[in-house]
Amino acid sequence: MTMLAPYRSERQTGRDGFTQLLRAEWTKFRTVRGWVIGMLVAALLIVGLGILTGANSECGIQLTPTSPSLACPAPPTGPGAGWVTDSFYFVRQPLAGDGSITVRVTSLTGLYWTHGVTPAGGSPTAGMAPGVQPWSKAGIMIKASTRPGAAYAAMMVTGSHGVRMQWDFTHDVAGSAGQVSAASPRWLRLTRSGDTITGYESADGVHWTRVGTATLARLPSTAQAGLFAASPGYSVSSTSLGGSSSTGGPTLATAGFNQVSRLGSWPAGRWTGQAIQGVTDNALPASAQGFMKAGGRLTVSGSGDIAPATDNTNSVKQTLAGTFAGLIAVVVIGVMFITAEYRRGLIWTTFTASPRRGRVLAAKAIVLAAVTFATGLVAAAVTIPVGEHLLHENGNPIYPLSILTVTRIVTGTAALLAVSAVLGLAVGTLLRRSAGAVTAVIVGIVLPYLLAVIPGVLPVGVGQWLVRVTPAAAFAIQQSVSQYPQVKATYTPGTGYFPLPPWAGFAVLCAWTALALILAVVLLRRRDA
């Protein structure tokens, strides 16, 4: 009895390494003319719409719909890169070299218009109701010069956020809480030593607590030091379905100081009052501000704010509106990258050649992501400088962004497109139907953004929630101006602020994509091709 050896093919088994798979998928992608054209279309849409928005966004106030817009002046730039609001009333005198100033704040009151009605004539404060704003602030300040945007450090009492030390617009450190009054005054002290300014506070003038230490770069040897008051604009926005509106106007804060004491060299010897007017929107005219000196008591009235600018509209980011068009194009390609195989029956060949289906999907995802990322990177990198140039030509001031922020926006846009395309691929694998998959992904990414951003469609809360949990959260990656807790502003997706930080928002999209990919692999394995 002879045992027959089982048949074995003499042929070498073909290699089915992952590199071969990648190469196979890349060959598929690059040889379908429609997909290559689709990628080009995506890039052209991003750049083209960027040019369109850049060329048509004129700054400023249009007196009539046909008249040319007025060019608007750029706000002052702070010691950091960004724009700042710097308008307040400053009662100052030069301080040569090191020294310190100490005051006792006994009151902080305010005036505001309840319905934003500005009276036609008479006193600028006529008709205002008494009331201090939460971020009305008054206290002492050491500032490099009286130029708006110059470096400073200040100790202050606020309307309802207690004692604060703030410096160089973006820094804010909380001291003790509570409101100031004649019964509970606050002592504030600023001490300069070289470039370092230290802020102290005290409830009794005897026991002092250090609040913060600021290092101001290039502080001149003679700085301006003194008392200040500022009060940011008051606004009530009633945002609801059917429209949003906001009413409000400038406000005034008045603070009472006494027991002002100075150490060091103060060559002028007398106080000079001056309204610093960095950005005059939401600040009362200089005539409404001022100071009074009676006995040992100083009263300072000021309007405006000392804060980073939160207006997000004059940013190059707005020229990236074409991202949405590009996104729709790459999602269509991503979906077709798998559904076309099902439609043509190529999927059988693919899975016969490479039976490990998860690896096939991984290879597809990598090829698709790489191609889309490269396309998006080129498109965004072209759009930003071109858009910036056009905005500049049209007289728009452009928010100065650091190179890091620009890099984040450009690579983030490319990554957003790449991950969206992969989400399209995964959903296409799940549904195997192009129309349904394309719709699901676009509705998942674009519609929540649209509903959250277009004013008056959804209440703000619902809109915020949408751009937190849906894949649309990823558009946070394009946010260009930061949100500051010490500045009251309308922080909504409509004004360019997302509830999640940039990379966290992007992570939400990645999580959805990962989930869809896992489901797709599971179904791909269990299901007949």
Next chain:
Amino acid sequence: MTAVHAEWTKLRTLPGTGWLLLAAAALTAAGGAIAANSVSCPAGGCQVDPAKVSLTGIDLGQTVVAIVAVTVVSAEYSTGMIRLTLAAMPRRWLVLAAKAAVVGAATLVTGTVAVLASVQAGELLLARHGITAAHGYQALSLGQGPVLRAAVGSVLYLALIALFSVGVAAAVRDSAVAIGMVLALLYLFPIISNAVSPAWHRHLDQLSPMTAGLYIQVTADLRSLPLTPWQGLGVLAVWAAGAMLAGALLLRFRDA
């Protein structure tokens, strides 16, 4: 008539159609209910357009209608059925007209159900959220002229979206590309117009099939709109007619 009958049979016997149309109605009603449920009236009074809120779900429902409409055309191309269809009915524009008629009719029925459900839900939910006589609102009802106009207009809006999608699908043939184009034309206008200056914003809104088309739902503060509600719906009708025309011409002069 035979053409319409043939198309009706095709639509009826596709496994997904019924479910998709049901989903369109359900999403519309659910979207409207969620929006109505999220309305809040602060002490200062609320600025709410009750009819528009109740019909917010159309934003969602229209996408499903677009899927159905695109699939009716593109599925024939992906299966090769189109060659059979055109061999049987050589007058190609008639095929497209029949498809449009069948999908349009199906959408009108679905839309009517969806809109009635949305208005009902809105009536119930808005009253609970302060949209009451105390705040100067009448209860939402189809008896009011503007509300009736918004409701009828929303049904027509859905039907026009269906025709628009049929036209685009006939022009580009592939379902993924067709639905991508339809959604792009609907969604991109409002996004781009949000990024340009106010004057251009107004022009883009007047051109936008979705923004202008949905003016038909507005019942409050009509003066702030750049177009009247019916003009707005007319803009969408022009888009739909244009897409149908392009589809018909390409179908006529191109190899199937």
